[in-house]
Amino acid sequence: MSGTYLGMPSFPEAAKEAVHNVTLRANLRHATHTIRDKRALAVAELADWAELREAGKQIKDHTLRYLDRYLEQLETAVTEAGGTVHWAADAAEANRIVAGLVKATGEREVVKVKSMATQEIGLNEALEAEGISAYETDLAELIVQLGDDRPSHILVPAIHRNRGEIRDIFQDRMGSWGRPAPDGLSDNPTELAEAARLHLREKFLRAKVGISGANFMVAETGTLVVFESEGNGRMCLTLPETLISVVGIEKVVPSWRDLEVFLQTLPRSSTAERMNPYTSMWTGTADADGPQSFHLVLLDNGRTNALADEVGRQALRCIRCSACLNVCPVYERAGGHAYGSVYPGPIGAILSPQLRGIQSEIDASLPYASSLCGACYEVCPVAIDIPEVLVHLREKVADQGGKGHRLEKAAIKAAGWVLDHPAALAAGERAASRTRRLHPRKLPGAGAWTADRELPELPAESFRDWWKRNRT
Amino acid sequence: MSAGPHSRTSSRDRILARVRSAVAAAPEAPVPTRDYLTTHTPDDPAAVLDLLHENLADYRAVVHRTTADELPLLLMRLLAYRGSATVLVPPGLPPEWLSAADATRIHDRSVSTAQELDAVDSVVTGCALAIAETGTIVLDAGPGQGRRRITLIPDHHICVVRVPDQVVASVPQAMPRLDPTRPLTWISGPSATSDIELDRVEGVHGPRTLEVVLLQG
Numbered sequence: 001m002s003g004t005y006l007g008m009p010s011f012p013e014a015a016k017e018a019v020h021n022v023t024l025r026a027n028l029r030h031a032t033h034t035i036r037d038k039r040a041l042a043v044a045e046l047a048d049w050a051e052l053r054e055a056g057k058q059i060k061d062h063t064l065r066y067l068d069r070y071l072e073q074l075e076t077a078v079t080e081a082g083g084t085v086h087w088a089a090d091a092a093e094a095n096r097i098v099a100g101l102v103k104a105t106g107e108r109e110v111v112k113v114k115s116m117a118t119q120e121i122g123l124n125e126a127l128e129a130e131g132i133s134a135y136e137t138d139l140a141e142l143i144v145q146l147g148d149d150r151p152s153h154i155l156v157p158a159i160h161r162n163r164g165e166i167r168d169i170f171q172d173r174m175g176s177w178g179r180p181a182p183d184g185l186s187d188n189p190t191e192l193a194e195a196a197r198l199h200l201r202e203k204f205l206r207a208k209v210g211i212s213g214a215n216f217m218v219a220e221t222g223t224l225v226v227f228e229s230e231g232n233g234r235m236c237l238t239l240p241e242t243l244i245s246v247v248g249i250e251k252v253v254p255s256w257r258d259l260e261v262f263l264q265t266l267p268r269s270s271t272a273e274r275m276n277p278y279t280s281m282w283t284g285t286a287d288a289d290g291p292q293s294f295h296l297v298l299l300d301n302g303r304t305n306a307l308a309d310e311v312g313r314q315a316l317r318c319i320r321c322s323a324c325l326n327v328c329p330v331y332e333r334a335g336g337h338a339y340g341s342v343y344p345g346p347i348g349a350i351l352s353p354q355l356r357g358i359q360s361e362i363d364a365s366l367p368y369a370s371s372l373c374g375a376c377y378e379v380c381p382v383a384i385d386i387p388e389v390l391v392h393l394r395e396k397v398a399d400q401g402g403k404g405h406r407l408e409k410a411a412i413k414a415a416g417w418v419l420d421h422p423a424a425l426a427a428g429e430r431a432a433s434r435t436r437r438l439h440p441r442k443l444p445g446a447g448a449w450t451a452d453r454e455l456p457e458l459p460a461e462s463f464r465d466w467w468k469r470n471r472t
Numbered sequence: 473m474s475a476g477p478h479s480r481t482s483s484r485d486r487i488l489a490r491v492r493s494a495v496a497a498a499p500e501a502p503v504p505t506r507d508y509l510t511t512h513t514p515d516d517p518a519a520v521l522d523l524l525h526e527n528l529a530d531y532r533a534v535v536h537r538t539t540a541d542e543l544p545l546l547l548m549r550l551l552a553y554r555g556s557a558t559v560l561v562p563p564g565l566p567p568e569w570l571s572a573a574d575a576t577r578i579h580d581r582s583v584s585t586a587q588e589l590d591a592v593d594s595v596v597t598g599c600a601l602a603i604a605e606t607g608t609i610v611l612d613a614g615p616g617q618g619r620r621r622i623t624l625i626p627d628h629h630i631c632v633v634r635v636p637d638q639v640v641a642s643v644p645q646a647m648p649r650l651d652p653t654r655p656l657t658w659i660s661g662p663s664a665t666s667d668i669e670l671d672r673v674e675g676v677h678g679p680r681t682l683e684v685v686l687l688q689g
């Protein structure tokens with residue numbers, strides 16, 4: 001039921017549309033600025049943030065280097081704890097495995113806790129084709145699903161909707177999926193949340209099958225971890241008889257102790273909280289507590305392609321905190337949908353073309369969806385050098401030969417919307433070249449961007465100052 | 473299942489082979505350095521307790537401090553104040569805790585359905601640990617805590633933390649004290665969402681009210 005990304009226009013075209021959507025831009029601006037200001041405070045509470053960031057980076061790099069060993073260790077630990085491990089090379093295989101597991105229970109409906117991996121593989125649509133209804137239970141995902149829409153932000157997927165729209169969606173659509181919205185529902189957030197609670201509760205209490213992703217998997221112990229706020233995750237993870245978790249192979253960490261790093265960095269980077277309201281950790285199955293049948297589907301779906309790229313593989317460190325979205329001037333302007341993938345913003349611009357390849361128009365254009373200002377790198381809790389990967393991928397797009405060249409040109413040409421605001425671009429690139437250590441001297445992509453256009457005088461102030469003055 | 477054991481094995485081998493060839497040329501990656509702090513708080517139990525109190529309250533948990541003698545009366549009052557007629561009790565909860573409470577005790581049995589638990593007003597549990605720096609209580613399904621579902625379904629959760637032995641300052645101090653083979657639930661304030669225009673609303677699916685009792689002595 002939720003829309004797919006098939007047939008998306010390239011980034012610049014999709015972005016142009018978003019730039020003209022006033023509601024969307026106002027919502028996004030409010031959201032990104034609010035979250036990033038709060039995040040800065042939450043991070044400032046920890047004097048050792050730089051060390052935590054470095055540890056997180058190193059843990060992930062170490063895991064990726066020996067990923068085969070850690071995956072095998074994880075498989076053994078999960079199996080010993082009573083779970084069953086499945087391996088899925090691509091989306092189709094993962095969907096087949098999950099649909100098969102659900103059918104084996106005899107059930108026709110499942111409850112889901114928000115999972116980017118299952119969105120990435122289009123699981124809901126695949127289940128629907130098999131006659132299985134998958135209910136999203138995160139409030140924002142529910143809004144997106146009922147609205148027959150797509151998520152636009154990693155953390156707050158329905159951020160492009162305001163309260164009036166949400167009220168209308170609930171009133172019009174809840175009834176066809178279960179308990180209807182209460183009569184006279186207002187657009188007050190408390191009332192809207194209550195409507196969602198009532199609508200979903202009847203589904204939780206009768207659900208026999210739950211589907212989740214995971215934020216982390218611990219190789220040493222076989223433990224899976226889900227961070228959330230609303231309790232819908234706990235409902236999906238503990239009430240059903242069968243739990244199926246679909247998780248990208250890069251989500252593994254070696255040891256139990258490693259979690260202490262991410263338990264500190266993820267909530268602060270993501271929701272700007274010291275800790276999110278609920279974190280669930282489970283290891284296989286437990287006697288009479290929670291699902292008695294647990295399946296883990298380990299998903300590749302392009303991750304090993306990214307892993308093979310020595311510059312690009314750092315994208316697999318991502319813990320999906322969404323901090324890079326909230327500081328990105330291009331994301332703020334373009335909105336999450338323009339990225340044509342479940343992964344929006346700066347991380348989407350480097351992850352999607354690596355997972356899917358750069359043959360399509362959208363994927364070839366994504367490495368250009370940036371001003372290379374470097375803010376995404378600065379906030380990233382695992383220090384992914386997103387600008388470095390963007391530049392690297394631009395080279396790859398340019399190297400594709402005839403077709404790639406055409407795509408590159410198209411991407412640059414259609415991207416007038418950023419160049420319509422040349423101060424942002426110029427200031428961004430100036431800050432990038434001045435402040436970023438690992439930044440290459442020559443910017444192949446940026447060179448092409450600026451080749452056929454006069455750049456204005458570079459402002460004397462730093463990008464951050466300019467940004468503060470102009471955008472806050 | 474549609475993917476038979478044969479295709480499962482081959483996908484497993486294929487993925488592992490792709491991983492191996494992807495990293496074959498990469499340099500060895502050292503064991504991660506851990507230069508971060510194990511705590512951000514002075515080693516003073518009173519200060520740690522105050523910080524726990526403050527951070528719990530900051531995330532909108534209702535915090536009480538009491539002693540063993542006063543606990544039964546406090547719990548009685550908290551349940552009465554909410555008008556709770558029924559209270560869920562995990563199997564290993566010390567019986568004296570609820571000795572003064574009027575509410576009818578409901579025991580979580582494996583045959584109890586989620587619908588039955590949904591009709592209960594409150595739940596009282598202990599915990600495994602509390603973490604001051606993050607304002608978090610951790611449940612590990614131990615005897616005084618019960619199954620994960622009992623602290624999820626009722627709308628009102630009272631959690632008793634024994635001070636000082638169940639209080640740690642930081643997340644790194646908590647990890648070695650927790651057993652990953654047990655199901656763990658980390659709770660920081662009541663259920664909340666900020667999905668509608670970033671307005672924080674408490675209580676979507678988990679308990680709307682979390683009360684934490686710091687039990688001293």
Ligand code: SF4
Nearest residue numbers: 318319321322324380
């Ligand atoms: S790339 Fe870094 S900042 Fe962006 S979502 Fe991933 S971890 Fe967070």
